[in-house]
Amino acid sequence: MAKKDPSEFTVEEKLKSLYQLQTILTEIDKIKILRGELPLEVKDLEDEIIGLGTRMENITNDIKTTREKIVSFNEEKEQAKRLIEKYTEDQNNVRNNREFDLLNKEIEYNKLVIEHDDKKINEAKNLEKQKSEELEKAKFQLEERKKDLELKKSELDEIVTETKAEEEKLREQARNLEQTIEVRLLTSFKRIRKNSRNGLGIVYVERDACAGCFSKIPPQRQMDIRMRKKIIVCEHCGRIMIDPELAGIKQEQQVEAPVKRRGIRRAKSAE
Numbered sequence: 001m002a003k004k005d006p007s008e009f010t011v012e013e014k015l016k017s018l019y020q021l022q023t024i025l026t027e028i029d030k031i032k033i034l035r036g037e038l039p040l041e042v043k044d045l046e047d048e049i050i051g052l053g054t055r056m057e058n059i060t061n062d063i064k065t066t067r068e069k070i071v072s073f074n075e076e077k078e079q080a081k082r083l084i085e086k087y088t089e090d091q092n093n094v095r096n097n098r099e100f101d102l103l104n105k106e107i108e109y110n111k112l113v114i115e116h117d118d119k120k121i122n123e124a125k126n127l128e129k130q131k132s133e134e135l136e137k138a139k140f141q142l143e144e145r146k147k148d149l150e151l152k153k154s155e156l157d158e159i160v161t162e163t164k165a166e167e168e169k170l171r172e173q174a175r176n177l178e179q180t181i182e183v184r185l186l187t188s189f190k191r192i193r194k195n196s197r198n199g200l201g202i203v204y205v206e207r208d209a210c211a212g213c214f215s216k217i218p219p220q221r222q223m224d225i226r227m228r229k230k231i232i233v234c235e236h237c238g239r240i241m242i243d244p245e246l247a248g249i250k251q252e253q254q255v256e257a258p259v260k261r262r263g264i265r266r267a268k269s270a271e
Helices: 011-035 038-093 097-178 183-195 219-227
Strands: 202-206 240-242
Touching: 011 097, 011 183, 011 202, 011 240, 038 097, 183 240
Parallel strands: 202 240
Antiparallel strands: none
8 A cells, every 4th residue: 555645734733743753862862961062062072082191292293393403513613613613723824923823713603603502502401391391291181081081972872872873763653753754844843943042843732822932822823724624823932733632631620719699688677
């Protein structure tokens, strides 16, 4: 027997399917609430660990570059020392004052080079120390975050394990039910549900009001909802409306308070 096209269902059948779907999705939402913020916390920790890894890599590269600079400055410093020794020795063999002064200037220049290199070496060593401390701090933070991630993942895995079978069953039921709902109506329902704070896309009338936003519903509109002849949405929140009976909701009947009757006093007959 061929399956009935969703567009051929009556309004009553469509509303009933939507409400059944809403019930299933609400149960899935409860499972998500049970997991709480754990999935987000796990994702944040994973991102932070990646960030710390990148930071440590950058710091390590900075330390490597700084050490290379220290080596370069030391080499330049040793070269200047050798030149000073050479120029000092050459001063003993000069032929005139002019040559002596030129050599003396070279010696003074290389002394300045040594002073400059000493300064740069000290700065580089301080920077290396600072970067090494940052690296140790980042390593400590990384280890702590890894411990936190392991704990959070363990908690999440435990909850997922407990609820996985139930959630998969509910999702399968939801998928099967969605096949029986008209695409345009299903799309509207999902949009309404996504935009609503409590995740409800279809609600029933409760105490003459919308069970979603609690706004009063006029009697004529309530009558239209009970007739189940067309899809009706709340004028205030936009949720699809369904009457409680179709939703399978038993509501307490409002008992009207008995009207007290005043006793009629009979006038005493004049004596």
